[in-house]
Amino acid sequence: MITSLTNAPAGPHAKELAQRAANRRNAKVGRTVMVKVQRCDGPGKASRWETFKVTTERGMNVISALQQIAGNPVTTDGKKTTPVVWNSGCLEEVCGACTMVINGKVRQSCSCLLDDYAPNEGDTITLEPMSKFPIIRDLWVDRERLFHNLRRVKAWVPIDGTYNLGPGPREHPKDQEIRYKMSECMSCGCCLEACPQFNLEADESKWDTSFIGAHAINQARLFNMHATGKELAMERLDALMGPGGVSDCGNAQNCVKVCPKSIPLTESIAAMGRAVTLASFTKFFRS
Amino acid sequence: MTQTDSKTGFLDRNYFLLRRLHSLTGIMPIGVFLISHLLTNASIVWGRFDSREAAYGHAGAAVFQKEVNFIHSLPFLLLIEIFGLWLPIAFHAALGVVYAMSGKPNNQRYAYQDNWRYTLQRISGYVGIAFIFYHLATLRWGWTFLIPGGTQWSAEFAGSTLAQVMQGGPDGVTFKGLVVALFYFVGVSLLVFHFANGLWTSAITWGLTISAKAQKRWGVACLGVGASLMALAWAAIFGFMVLDVKSAKDAEAKILKGPLPVLEKAADAGGSSDLARTAK
Numbered sequence: 001m002i003t004s005l006t007n008a009p010a011g012p013h014a015k016e017l018a019q020r021a022a023n024r025r026n027a028k029v030g031r032t033v034m035v036k037v038q039r040c041d042g043p044g045k046a047s048r049w050e051t052f053k054v055t056t057e058r059g060m061n062v063i064s065a066l067q068q069i070a071g072n073p074v075t076t077d078g079k080k081t082t083p084v085v086w087n088s089g090c091l092e093e094v095c096g097a098c099t100m101v102i103n104g105k106v107r108q109s110c111s112c113l114l115d116d117y118a119p120n121e122g123d124t125i126t127l128e129p130m131s132k133f134p135i136i137r138d139l140w141v142d143r144e145r146l147f148h149n150l151r152r153v154k155a156w157v158p159i160d161g162t163y164n165l166g167p168g169p170r171e172h173p174k175d176q177e178i179r180y181k182m183s184e185c186m187s188c189g190c191c192l193e194a195c196p197q198f199n200l201e202a203d204e205s206k207w208d209t210s211f212i213g214a215h216a217i218n219q220a221r222l223f224n225m226h227a228t229g230k231e232l233a234m235e236r237l238d239a240l241m242g243p244g245g246v247s248d249c250g251n252a253q254n255c256v257k258v259c260p261k262s263i264p265l266t267e268s269i270a271a272m273g274r275a276v277t278l279a280s281f282t283k284f285f286r287s
Numbered sequence: 288m289t290q291t292d293s294k295t296g297f298l299d300r301n302y303f304l305l306r307r308l309h310s311l312t313g314i315m316p317i318g319v320f321l322i323s324h325l326l327t328n329a330s331i332v333w334g335r336f337d338s339r340e341a342a343y344g345h346a347g348a349a350v351f352q353k354e355v356n357f358i359h360s361l362p363f364l365l366l367i368e369i370f371g372l373w374l375p376i377a378f379h380a381a382l383g384v385v386y387a388m389s390g391k392p393n394n395q396r397y398a399y400q401d402n403w404r405y406t407l408q409r410i411s412g413y414v415g416i417a418f419i420f421y422h423l424a425t426l427r428w429g430w431t432f433l434i435p436g437g438t439q440w441s442a443e444f445a446g447s448t449l450a451q452v453m454q455g456g457p458d459g460v461t462f463k464g465l466v467v468a469l470f471y472f473v474g475v476s477l478l479v480f481h482f483a484n485g486l487w488t489s490a491i492t493w494g495l496t497i498s499a500k501a502q503k504r505w506g507v508a509c510l511g512v513g514a515s516l517m518a519l520a521w522a523a524i525f526g527f528m529v530l531d532v533k534s535a536k537d538a539e540a541k542i543l544k545g546p547l548p549v550l551e552k553a554a555d556a557g558g559s560s561d562l563a564r565t566a567k
Contacts, residue, residue, distance in 0.1 A: 012399070104396045194397050196390045196405060209299065211389070243299045247306035250390050251488040252405035254397045256499075267497055274494020280303060 012257050020116035027115035029058050034076065034124040035065055037084050040135045047135075050084075051076045051124070054114070062109035062127065063088055063098060066139075085138040093260060096188025100139050101128040106193040106258055109139075130193045132200050145201065146189050149212045153236045155219035157229045169227035182222040182268065184261040191215050191255035191265055197248055209243040214255035217246055218268040224275065237272075237279045246272045298385075309382045310492050312375040313485045320372060321482055325475075325516055327354045328523035331446055331530060343542065347526065348446040348535035352542050355445040373423075380416045387412055408484050411477035418474030426452065435463030444539045450530035457532055468528055475520040483513025 011017075033054050040047045052069045053076055054060075063086070070083035086109070088098035093111040100109050103117060103126050118125045133141035159165055191214040192198045198211045220236040223229035240246040246269060255265040298305065334340065334350025343349035361367060392406040424430040426440045426449070436456035440448045451457050453471065455464020487509040490496040496505045 194393070196393050196402070199391050241303040243302045245303075247303065247492065248386075248389065249492075250386075250405050250408075251401070251491055252397075252399075253401035254393075254399060257399055257401075258397070264499065266491070266502070267499060270491045270494055270497040270502070272494075273492050274497060276303070277307075277494050280307070 011262075020113075023117070023119035024113065024115045027056070027119040028121075029056060031056050031121045033065070033114055033118040034122065035069060036124050036126045037069075037138065038126075038128040039084065039138050040129070042137055043134060050081060052084075056114055060114045062100075062102065062112045062114070062125070063091060065114055065125075066109075066127075085136075085140050087136075087140040094186055096186040099130060099188040099190060099193070101130060101193065102126065106130060106190045108188065108260055111260070130189055132193050132195075132198055133189065134200070134202065143187070143189050145204075145207055146187055146192060146213070146215065148207050149216040150187070150219055152208065152212055152239045153216050153220040153223075154232045154239075155216065155223055157223065157226055158231055159228065171227055175225055179222055179225055181261075182218055182263055185215055185218060185222075185263055186261065187215060188260065189215075190258045190260060194254035194258040196252050196254070197250045211244050211248040212240070212246075214249075214259075214265040214269060217249070217272050218263060218265050221268040221271050221275075234279065237276050240272055241276050241280065246276060249273075305382060306386075307493075309379060309386070310485075310489050312379045313482070314489060316371050316375050317379060318482050318486065321478065322516065325479075325519040325523065327351070327358070329519040329526070330354050331526035332522040343538040345446075345531070345534045345538040348530065348538040349542060351446045352444075352539050355442055356542070359442050376419060380412070380419075383412045384416070404484050407477075408481060408488070411481040411484075414474060415478045415481055418470065418478065421470070422474070435461065435467060443543050444536060446527070446530060447532045447535040447539055450527045450532050450535060453524070453527045454530075454532075460528065468524060471524055472521070475524065476517065479513055479516045479520055483509045483516065486512060 033056055034051050035054050036049060036051045038047050039050050052074070054065045054068050057064065066084055066086055073081050073083045075081055086098065086100070088110060089095035090097070091110045093108045096108070098109045099106060102109060102112050109127070114125060117123075127139060129135050129139045129141050130143075133143050133145065136142050159168075195211070195214065198213050201207060201210050217240065220240060224233045224236055249269050251266075253266050256263075259265055328351075331347045331351045333347075335347040337346050337350050340346035340349040340353075358364070387409040390405075390409065392402075392409070394402055394406050421433065425433045429439065431437045431439050434452050436451060438448055438451040438456070440452060453464060453468045455461030455467065460468075487502075487506050490505050491502060496502045
């Protein structure tokens with residue numbers, strides 16, 4: 001499964017990835033890159049654009065560019081401003097916290113190299129916060145709805161209790177293999193940002209009935225395949241059958257293309273489509 | 288929770304059922320009807336190759352007329368229309384608009400082919416509603432003021448009157464006729480796309496195609512269905528645009544008058560007797 005960086009990339013982004021690899025080879029250290037940032041002083045405040053000059057260092061990513069800007073927050077117009085606010089955690093593309101919209105497409109900023117995106121002197125790289133979540137400040141958004149939607153499908157294994165339940169049922173290695181890929185989800189929000197059916201919802205009372213998103217549908221499948229997680233299978237399917245459930249998917253299939261972990265989200269959506277189809281028959285004829 | 292329960296409307300309480308009925312009606316009856324309707328319309332072209340109808344002078348117009356006569360011979364036709372077509376289409380359209388309005392297309396940023404089809408599915412739905420309404424209003428409900436030339440479509444002179452509708456009058460193609468024909472071309476093409484793409488997405492909705500490979504395979508099949516229907520649709524529009532109204536009318540008049548003596552002789556000689564049957 002490990003793809004060497006020197007091999008020609010495959011998949012829906014093959015051309016883009018090849019271009020970036022070429023950019024990386026040609027980029028020179030110490031060039032000046034314009035970092036254009038969409039800024040916002042707080043929830044409900046208007047957004048504005050500010051551009052900063054960054055002198056590149058070897059292997060510089062968007063986060064280290066933002067750190068350089070924070071050290072001297074002066075725009076290209078010479079205006080002194082506040083440091084740009086962003087969120088980040090692991091800095092190795094496994095936590096999802098630093099997700100933002102870079103050059104119009106959503107991705108993690110920690111794994112985004114300036115050499116890939118702005119290889120020439122004077123090139124511009126554009127940073128925007130994700131648009132599907134409320135802005136806290138600048139590039140930092142509140143992804144609470146994403147986690148709320150995981151709770152809608154009870155994306156966990158029910159083992160909490162007052163005594164030791166002992167070892168769980170044995171798992172088949174084949175199932176484990178399928179589940180492993182799905183379990184790589186880091187709740188970053190890329191699939192939601194790119195989804196035309198998932199949109200900003202400021203009214204929290206509507207969160208339970210608006211589209212749940214590919215990440216939650218995938219997690220419902222993951223835990224419904226788990227031998228112990230199965231206990232809550234019907235409750236998860238109930239959530240997916242209701243308003244904002246799996247039927248709200250419009251099959252634009254952007255989610256699977258922007259997923260940084262290449263999780264087969266559209267397969268999970270189809271699998272849960274089948275599960276709710278069967279569940280509806282069961283409900284109609286048996287219960 | 289109880290507060291929201293009492294507040295939830297009919298749509299929310301029957302959410303899953305309505306969603307699946309929306310998907311189902313798109314295929315059956317609407318999609319199945321679309322296939323048969325396009326096959327019938329295209330008979331103005333494929334009928335030309337039916338040598339048994341050559342005696343009518345215009346085999347295409349004759350075959351098309353007989354197809355129309357067959358449909359009009361169905362029992363309880365109005366009930367079939369209302370419950371088999373108009374209500375399912377209205378249901379599919381109304382819910383479709385509600386569902387379509389819940390999305391915000393983002394094709395500039397994510398210009399993937401699948402994403403374009405997502406957006407085009409919604410556009411084709413909107414245009415399709417307008418087109419079907421115009422189509423029904425002018426040809427079924429007789430709103431002739433919406434037709435350039437004001438032709439009244441007649442079931443007895445099906446091909447010739449339809450050609451006049453699409454050509455803009457009895458004397459060949461006019462500019463206004465071209466506009467109508469263009470609307471038909473766009474409307475029908477978008478509806479064929481809507482059906483083929485809907486056939487593809489419905490397999491995901493119902494969970495028939497799960498793996499990406501299966502989705503791709505079924506996509507090729509749907510492309511085949513779509514291309515075939517598109518060919519039928521375009522053939523029909525072309526067929527009626529170039530139809531000679533006068534010779535079509537002659538053929539239809541012969542069918543209306545009853546069996547042709549010549550043809551009866553041919554039928555006695557062991558040929559097909561369906562001519563005599565259909566022509567009453």
